[in-house]
Amino acid sequence: MQSKATITALGTYTPERVVDNDYFESIVDTSDEWIVQRTGIRERRFAGEQEFTSDLCVAATEQLMRQYNQSVDDVDMIIVSTTTPDYAFPSVASRVQARLGIPHTGAIDLNATCAGFVYGLCMANALITAGMNRKVLVIGAETLTKATDYKDRTSCILFGDGAGAALVEYTEDAPGFLSTYIGPTQGEGGIHLYRTRHSAQMDGQPLTDHGLMVQNGREVYRWAVKTVPSGMHAVTQQAGLPLSDVDWFIPHSANARMIETICEKSGFPLEKTLMSLEKYGNTSSATIPLALEIGIREEKVQEGDTLLLYGFGGGLVHAGVLMKWAPGQKD
Template sequence: MQSKATITAIGIHVPEEVIGNDYFETIVDTSDEWIVQRTGIRERRFAGKQEFTSDLAITAVTNMIQQYDIKVDDVDMILVATSTPDHVFPSVASRIQSHFEIKHTGAIDLHATCAGFVYGLNMANALVTAGMNRKVLVIGAETLSKTTDFSDRTTCILFGDGAGAALVEYTEENPGFLASYIGATKGEGGIHLYRTHLSDQLDGQPVKDHGQIVQNGREVYRWAVTTVPTGMHSLMDQTELSLDDVDWFIPHSANARMIETICEKSGFPLEKTLMSMERYGNTSAATIPLALAGGIREGKVQSGDTLLLYGFGGGLVHAGLLLKWLPTKTPR
């Protein structure tokens, strides 16, 4: 079925507090040089003690409203991708509905970790194209600093907080969604990246039951650099386009070295790849909108450009999306 949806606007927000790599030199055995060399991260943002995922998400939506001079009071579905909701329930999506006083809308939180924003966009496209909704608000937002194990030198250096919001609307004239590819090619790999909630075991194996992120970075790296290039080509196979026709590749900004390997294996030029980890760290569901907004702000991404978005993370799940960037207005 041909898409009847397009992304018309985007907004972002990050907390004020900047945390440089030198901070971690005071709490674990590491250095700025080591962090930059291994991850490409130079700084990240941490939310305040009383600042939560819904706060970042609300400000990102507000930024979108101001940048594109639009309204959201007629949104009829809110999808929030997050692994760090303020509460188990009420959902972050319902907090968005309440804040903006949106009278008639659905409100759902999605849990697809670092692939969440792309999952959300794909779901929004499906809902609009099927005729169930006409205007869907998709948000990727995280406060990972609140779930980070700061005694683990291999993971505490990675994560930051941030949010991005996109508006997906009905259109027949200029659909922006070209192809999608979604999978969970290594569900049994869940033990390599998890955060406990109710259970103290996973597939019969005991897990660290402290409510903080646990990651086997080496195994996740191996999975990602194999899975993502394959997914990129599978995505392009659905169209008459090739990777040469893609203007910008926007992957989940987990680690700069990982993205370099993905580009090398897929044959996509690194210089046409947008990332957000250098300034913001790994913000999970928010890395892709942060990178896209940065590309727009810097004048790289132009209306009509073909974008390839690819998210991947805990589960282990992944999701790709090929789209045309066709905003209805130029951001202020």
């Protein structure tokens, strides 16, 4: 079924507090040089003590409305991707509805970790193309610094907070979505990246049960550099296009070395790849909209460009979207 959806607006938000690599030298055995060489990250943003994921979602949506002169009053579905909700329930999406006063909308959270924003876009496209909705607000937002183990020198340097919001709307003549792809889940790999709540084991294996993120970076790296290149080709082949037709690749900004290897294995030029990690670190489901916003601000991404968005992370899950960038165009 041909898509009937397109992205008409984008907004982002990052907290005010900037934390550079020097901060971590005082709490763990590391250095700015070590962090940059291994991750590409130079700084990240920390949410305030009383600043939570719903606050970032609202701020990103408000920026979207200002920048694109858009209203969200007629949004009929809100999808928020996050692993760090304000509460177990109510959902972050319902808090966004209340804060923005959107009168007639559904609201749902999803947890696909660092693939969450792309999963949300896939869902929005499907809902609109199936005729269930006409205007969906998709938000990827995290306050990961509230769930980070600052005794783990290999992971605490990675994470930051941020949010990105996109409006996905019905269109008849100029769909922006060329193809969507949700890759096979590898649930047995969940042991390599998790955050516990109640269970102290997974598949019979004991877990570190302190309520903070735990990551086996080496195993996640191996999985990503093997999985993502084939997924990139799958999503472009589904649209009947070669990977060389893509103007900009926008992967989850997990680690610069990882992205370099993915580009090398897929045959895609690193210079046509957009990342947000240098200034914002790993913001999980927010990295892709943040990177897209950077590309737009730096006048790299132009109207009509073909974009390949690809998210991957804990689960282990991955998903891709191929689209034409044409904000503001709708019937």
